[in-house]
Amino acid sequence: MRILGIESSCDETAAAVVEDGRKIISNIVSTQISIHELYGGVVPEIASRAHLEAISSVTEKALAEVGGIDNIDAVAVTNAPGLIGALLVGLGFAKGLAFSAGKPLIPVHHIRGHVAASYLSNPDLKPPFVALIVSGGHSHLVHVKDYTDYTILGGTRDDAAGESFDKAARVLGLGYPGGPKMDALAKEGNPDAIHFPRVHFADAPFDFSFSGVKTSIINYAHNAAQTGKELNKPDVAASFSKAVCEILTEKAVLAVNTLDLPEKRLVVAGGVAANSMLRSMITAAAKKNGISLYIPDLSLCGDNAAMIAAQGFYEYSIGRVASTDLNAFATE
Missing domain, CATH: 3.30.420.40 (ATPase, nucleotide binding domain)
Structure with missing residues (x-):
């Protein structure tokens, strides 16, 4: 058909x-x-x-x-x-x-x-599985029970992950589109140079919040400007990216390990799935936890x-x- x-x-x-x-x-x-x-x-x-x-x-x-x-x-x-x-x-x-x-x-x-983009890149993929959908407008963890039967496990309480990357790029003067430019710059920096906050909710382990890390990068850049300190943009981009990607990875793996799935499968989809740090980090975490990982081709993210x-x-x-x-x- x-x-x-x-x-x-x-x-x-x-x-x-x-x-x-x-x-x-x-x-x-x-x-x-x-x-x-x-x-x-x-x-x-x-x-x-x-x-x-x-x-x-x-x-x-x-x-x-x-x-x-x-x-x-x-x-x-x-x-x-x-x-x-x-x-x-x-x-x-x-x-x-x-x-x-x-x-x-x-x-x-x-x-x-x-x-569904992952079905096009991975012929062997079929439900049930957990899907992490991350883009400029969405950040969701979803239990895909069947091709048309979904249950939302958690979502963002404020900014979407992609939106936070765009705002961080604006703070650093990188221009639009922010996500790809942050990704490229982060490759040149030290992801451990600056500690940006990671938010967890005891009552909702699969929910996200990116307003805190967004505010932190704004304050960091503002303080640098006020004190005349030179801003190491690659380090800022890498450290910010690590904070966002870590929380996405941790919660996605937690969801797979928490649900009683016949097979441990995780799909990562949306524009942020093209982020190289996220792909690398979540691939390593999936391997460590015995999870089969499915990510669409870059052209389908x-x-x-x-x-x-x-x-x-x-x-x-x-x-x-x-x-x-x-x-x-x-x-x-």
């Missing part, structure tokens, strides 16, 4: 065709990085306008690989969560396309899509439509289809 996926929840306009939830036939992404770089972050209104300009050509390119819309079986689209204006562009386009071609319309939750098409296949398999009344939702 071939499914066309459409993704427009933030600043990537994407379309892809995936077969049987596992095989990528096409995967087209139009990024808006050069647009938002001028503003130091994503501007929602500008993002929506850019989606409008790109979505038709992106979808046309994705469909060209299969000979057009007649050769797909359904249309899957992200309808939550995300920037509401951006979501509505993709949703409206998908509705029109599905209706005009007489194809089923499948709603897909963005976080489920990120989990960020927002893309292949993951939406993949999850759409599993949603469709249980009869989850929508009418043209389907709406978009900014929150989860």
Whole structure:
């Protein structure tokens, strides 16, 4: 079964065709990085306008690989969560396309899509498992019981992990996008040079909080400026990255070891899954704890439509289809 996926929840306009939830036939992404770089972050209104300009050509390119819309079986689209204006562009386009071609319309939750990215990179992966989803807008630990049955174990109480990286990059004057630039700079620094706080909750062991480490790096940079001390940016980036990656790794491993899983499996997904320190740290921890680790290819960590098409296949398999009344939702 071939499914066309459409993704427009933030600043990537994407379309892809995936077969049987596992095989990528096409995967087209139009990024808006050069647009938002001028503003130091994503501007929602500008993002929506850019989606409008790109979505038709992106979808046309994705469909060209299969000979057009007649050769797909359904249309899957992200309808939550995300920037509401951006979501509505993709949703409206998908509705029109599905209706005009007489194809089923499948709603897909963005976080489920990120989990499904691992199915595309790891043919042997199947539920149940624990998933750590970390991106600019999300930080969740999820028990994936089946392809469409999820239980949230914990989430962030304030900033998302990716958001904290972006804010740290801004403090260090690295520009946008902050995550990749922090990752590159951290490789040049000493991760043990500065101690930044790690937050744990006795009553909620799987919850995250990154506001404290964000405030710490702001204060550290401010104090350096006030005292005339030269800021060693690589050391700051490396130490900050270690604090964030350690807490993500510790809680993910704890979740796998706490749940009664038939096999100890951990999936790491989302844009922050591309972070080299996190990949290295969580790989070592998984090996030490006898956990099978699954991380998508780097090209599938960020927002893309292949993951939406993949999850759409599993949603469709249980009869989850929508009418043209389907709406978009900014929150989860």
